[in-house]
Structure formats: structure tokens, C-alpha cells
Amino acid sequence: MPLTLEPITPALGAVVQGVDLSQPLDAAAFAAVEAALLEHQVLFFRDQDITQAQQRDFAARFGPLHVHPIYPHSDEFAEIMILDTDLNDLADNALWHSDVSFSETPPLGSVLAARVLPDVGGDTLWTSATAAYAALPEPIKQMLAGLTATHDLAKSFPAERFGADPEARAQLERAKQNNPPVTHPIVRTHPVTGLKAIYVSEGFTTHINGLPQDVSDSLLSLLFRHVVRPEFTMRWRWRAGDVALWDNRITQHFAVDDYRPHRRVMHRATVIGDRPF
Template sequence: MPLTIAPITPAIGAVVGGIDLAQPLDAVTYATVEAALLEHQVLFFRGQQITQTQQRDLAALFGPLHIHPIYPHSDSVAEIMILDTDLNDLADNALWHSDVSFSETPPLGSVLVARVLPEVGGDTLWTSATAAYAALPEPLKQLIGGLTATHDLAKSFPPERFGADAQSRERLEQAKRNNPPVTHPVVRTHPVTGLKAIYVNEGFTTHIDGLPQDASDSLLGLLFRHVIRPEFSVRWRWQPGDVAIWDNRVTQHYATDDYRPHRRVMHRATMIGDRPF
């Protein structure tokens, strides 16, 4: 079957058909997928049957892979992070965030595979931070253009949820030591497309540097609310075997936490990115 790319919304998201991700991508197919990712920011592939090793190898086409400092990973494929509600409280995913923005070099993107799903619920939403930036009034663009903000792992990984026992507490403290708070521009430029994106998120951004706390909170609140407007976003209803690939540099996402007490298991491979500018 020929490869097809069907946009879901004008701002973000496309469904890619006619491809088997269990097979290595040839250079032409990879280039087509990469171009579609740059254009649509999140791609969805239905009906895929890929192993953890194949998922890792697919993600590695985009760049070197990240190992999360807190979440568990596969025993056999260390680059595969396990998001399993039987293993962890995943409430930190049920807010809008850009993955690992607490890093000096946040992820380029991720490859996410649906392994176990609840009968109903568990959708994931993505929003385009470039579409959100483009829709800002010009005076607001001017205001935030030269600002930076602090991102902190501790904001989404508090000890009351991730330090239940001595081993967990030590892992959390080690993660904090290895990942101290970092500063990134409030407006990020995509290194390939040159598009500008709002780069603050509810998950990890604690304050805008140089502003009093009340002013920082007000401006961050405005940006948090703006970036998630429905016209910038897409909602995906997962089916077993679905794969999503997204550009973490210019998107945020939200995993709905509406399916308890049912189980949800997702496997994620994350590609290391560059320093935001």
C-alpha cells in the first residue's frame, strides 16, 4: 500500500497509513515521515505490532535516546520507559507538559506505543505551541520574546508521590541532584523549521526569571491557558497497537486520567534534543 498522510486538524496531527513500523524504514520512507512530523508535529499510526526492540530502533532513527531518571524502564530494553498504572501513580501526566523540559537538552520527541488500554478513557491530547504563539497579539509577543523561565523536575515529582519508600526517596533525590533547575527561553525557535513556539508548561515551569512571583504567576497563567485552546489541539482515542510520534520541541500533551481503577500501559522511547534557543 502507498504511504498516506491525512491531517486531523489544521493546527496539529496527522494519521499515517500504508506503513509497517515493525519493518526498518528505508531512507525515502524515513524522510517522508520526518517531513510529516515537522509539518504536523504529532503523527499517529494505527494497527502496528512492534516489539520493544523495534520501537527503540525506530526512535533511534531520529537521534540518541534518553533514559528517564525516575520512571521504570524495560528490563530487556533500557531505552523503553514503562508507563504502567499498576507500577506508578501517573497523575503527573494528567496535566499539560512538554516532556523532560527540566533537562538542559530536552527531548526532540518520543515514540509512544499503546500496550494495555482501558475499555473507555485514557485519551491523550496534544497542542501546537507554534500555532499558539502565532495567535498571540503582537504586543504580547514583544513582551515575552526576550524572557527566560525556570523548569524544575521537582514540580511534577513531589516526594509524597514518588518517595513512598527509602529506595524511591533515594532515586528521587538522585534525580534532583542530577537534574537541577534549568533556564530556557519563554519563546523557543525550532532548530529545523525556524518556527517560534511558547516554551513554558504547567508540568515543569516554576517561574519567569526576573519577575516578582505575582507577576510571573499571572503571565504564566495567561500562557498556560492560551496554549491549550481547542483550536490548537488534537485528541487521540487510543486503540491497541497504536503508535504516536511527536515533536516535543513545539508541542505539549496531556494524558487524561479518567479510567481508574482500570489499567493503562504505554511504552515510550524518547529522543534527546538540543539546547533550546
């Protein structure tokens, strides 16, 4: 069955039909998914009944998988990260971010499967950082060229959130030691499409290198607001069996935290990417 695509907004997002992620995709089907991802940046697959192993295997077609330094993972597979409101405070995901940008080689993409959903709420939003970059006035683009920024895991994982539990605190300390702050260009270039994208996010970007902190704060605030203007975004209302795949290099996302005290469980497999340039 050929793959069909139904776009969600002009900026990004498409629902994919005709793909069963519980089966290994043949080369042609995988190439079609890759092409769709390049074009639409975030893809949604409905009614998927996939095991953790199948989710991991699908993600691994794109490259080596990342193991998160803080979030728990499945007992069976370290590459399946668990976002479960019963296990963790997930407040850091209710903030616009690009996953793991605190790494030297941040993820190229993520595969997220909905496992337990509240009846209503718990939507996720994505924004296209290429659409946002394209809409910047030319003088601002020129100003940003060549600037770099610092990304720091500690911004999204502040010590207060780890409470008094010594084990959780020790894990955070280890994660910080293993992931010191990194520098990335403020505008990155997609390695395949060549499109430029804003690559700072509220989640992890702490300052623009070489600028006084107050100037950096003002410029970052302008970029954080610009990148999430409604016309660059989409919002997804999850249904059981949904799987999302996003290009993490040129999008940001925000998990709406509006459903407590209900439980929500998502499983993520995260593909390691290249060093941003």
C-alpha cells in the same frame, strides 16, 4: 506503498498510513515520516505490531535516546520507558507538559506505543505551541521576546507522591541532584522549520526569570491557558496497536486520568534533542 496522511485538526496531528514500523524504514520512507512530523507535529500509526526493540530502533533513527531518571524502564531496554498504572502514580502526566523540559537538552520527540488500554478513557491530548504562539497579539510577542523561564523536575514529581518508600524517595533525590533546575527561553525556535513556539508548560515551568513571583505567576497562568485553547489542540482515542510520534519541542500533551481502576500501559522511547534557543 506510498505514505498517506490524514490530518486530525488544522493545528496539528495526522494519521499516517502505509508505514510498517516493525521493518526498518528505507531512507525515502524515513524522510517522508520526518517531513510529515515537521508539518503535523504529532503522527499516529495504526495497527502496528512492534516489539520493544523495533520501537527503540525506530526512535533511534531520530537521534540518541533518553533514559528517564524516575520512571521505570523495560528489563530488556533501558531506553523503553514504562508507564504502567500498576507500577506508578501517573498523575503528573494528567497535566499539560512537554516531556523532560527540565533537561538542558530536552527531547526532540517521543515514540509512544499503546500496550494495555482500558475499554474507554485514557485518551491523550496534544496542543500545538507554534499555533498558540502565532495567535498571540503582537505586543505580547514583543513582551515575551528575550524572557527566560526555569523548568524544574520537582514540580511534576513532588516528594509526597513517592510515599514513605525510602528507595523511591532516594531515587527522587538522586534524580533531583542529577537534574537541577534549568533555564530555557519562553519562546523557542524550531531548529528546522524556524517556527516559534511557546515553551513554558504547567508540568515543569516554575517561574519566569527576573520577575517578581506574583508577576511571573500571572504571566505564566495567561500562557498556560492560552497554549491549550481548544483550537490549538487535538484528542486521540487510543486503539490497540497504535503508535504515536510527536515533536516534543513545539507541542505539549496531557494524558487524561479518567479510567481508574482499569490498567493502562504505554511504552515510550524518547529522543534527546538540542538546547532550546
